[in-house]
Amino acid sequence: MESFRSMPKVELHAHLNGSIRNSTILELARDLGQKGVIDFLDVEHVIMKNDRSLVEVFKLFDLVHVITTEHSTITRITKEVIEDFASENVVYLELRTTPKKNDSIGMSKRSYMEAVIQGLRAVASFDVHFVPQTKQVASSFNSQFMENSLNGSAKKKIYVRLLLSIDRRETTIAALETVELALEMRDVGVVGVDLSGNPTVGEWDTFVPALSFARQKGLRVTLHCGEVPNRKEIQQMLDFVPERIGHACCFCEEDWRKLKALNVPVEICLTSNVMTQSVSSIDVHHFADLYRAQHPVALCTDDTGVFSTSLSQEYSLASSTFGIDKADIFDLAYKAISQAFADHKVKDEVRKIFSSAKGQVSSMDRIDP
Ligand code: IMP
Ligand code: ZN
Numbered sequence: 001m002e003s004f005r006s007m008p009k010v011e012l013h014a015h016l017n018g019s020i021r022n023s024t025i026l027e028l029a030r031d032l033g034q035k036g037v038i039d040f041l042d043v044e045h046v047i048m049k050n051d052r053s054l055v056e057v058f059k060l061f062d063l064v065h066v067i068t069t070e071h072s073t074i075t076r077i078t079k080e081v082i083e084d085f086a087s088e089n090v091v092y093l094e095l096r097t098t099p100k101k102n103d104s105i106g107m108s109k110r111s112y113m114e115a116v117i118q119g120l121r122a123v124a125s126f127d128v129h130f131v132p133q134t135k136q137v138a139s140s141f142n143s144q145f146m147e148n149s150l151n152g153s154a155k156k157k158i159y160v161r162l163l164l165s166i167d168r169r170e171t172t173i174a175a176l177e178t179v180e181l182a183l184e185m186r187d188v189g190v191v192g193v194d195l196s197g198n199p200t201v202g203e204w205d206t207f208v209p210a211l212s213f214a215r216q217k218g219l220r221v222t223l224h225c226g227e228v229p230n231r232k233e234i235q236q237m238l239d240f241v242p243e244r245i246g247h248a249c250c251f252c253e254e255d256w257r258k259l260k261a262l263n264v265p266v267e268i269c270l271t272s273n274v275m276t277q278s279v280s281s282i283d284v285h286h287f288a289d290l291y292r293a294q295h296p297v298a299l300c301t302d303d304t305g306v307f308s309t310s311l312s313q314e315y316s317l318a319s320s321t322f323g324i325d326k327a328d329i330f331d332l333a334y335k336a337i338s339q340a341f342a343d344h345k346v347k348d349e350v351r352k353i354f355s356s357a358k359g360q361v362s363s364m365d366r367i368d369p
Helices: 002-006 022-034 040-048 054-067 071-087 109-122 142-150 172-184 204-216 231-240 253-262 270-275 287-292 311-322 326-339 344-360
Strands: 009-015 090-097 127-129 157-167 190-196 220-225 244-247 266-268 297-299
Touching (some): 002 326, 009 297, 022 040, 022 071, 040 054, 071 109, 071 157, 090 190, 090 344, 109 157, 157 172, 157 204, 172 190, 190 204, 204 220, 266 287, 270 311, 287 297
Parallel strands (some): 009 090, 090 157, 157 190, 244 266
């Protein structure tokens, strides 16, 4: 496990509110319980439960969203999530989150995202690089936030890029608003959009206008695809040819053929898929086939908090389950850099970090076949 912790890693599929520390959720829930906003005893067991089905996962997300409505809380959890990934040597993180609007507490999608950006700025123990260096144009977003990215070069560096998620419960108009916001925030590290949320809710057609608009404007698109069996939607999503997809659990032969022909990279979330029972057990996970076929894949966490995992743990799990030695896991992470949505300059910087760490993974780590 230690060698997976110390190697540089690339995280391409992590949801902000799914990555909150358990201790933080409990603290916030207790606090709201004392204020009488929620009944702590009612929610404690939802937070503490370990094996969660897909349905229970979305119950927990509803609870998390009640607990994390304050802007200051969004800032705090963003800071903690970045610190957690950076501490385990994730050197490139694409963090996704659903901008939320809640008129009753004065939150707009924009103010929600401003709180996220404040969280990136608030990290003091690592050098968080999130403002693209090529973007010199001052906007209301980057003029305030440029500073941190240029400071602290002596600290361990983590490159962070953001994806704005569209929740499957949203309308076409709401989805378009999120894309507009993503476009406005390109100069603070937003590189793309994601479609996520309860896979049994919503219709693909609702989101096509927003996703097409995003693409037309140069944003990259990743989709949660095939978490539940839905032949028609899987085919429609693949026909859209997203830059990446997440999960791909409930694919049939024809879907695999299409995916492979299109060479669309897959974000693999082993623990998440097993815990939500989207895959019946780890040893039959489709990662094995995709890896053997040399299809582009990236090992990811999905929700470190909800599924009590870390990227080091996912690397270790892939290694032990599928007999992949540490040097090959290192190569897998290295290859994931090319699937990142950041620009070439950032990818080259991340590659340099990998090159200088390569010596760590010695020939001793190779397992004889
Ligand atoms: P947020 O977008 O930062 O609020 O992160 C939590 C949200 O991510 C959830 O409410 C879902 O919409 C989405 N999400 C997290 N995990 C999954 C998953 O496994 N499948 C689909 N959506 C997910
Ligand atoms: Zn996800």
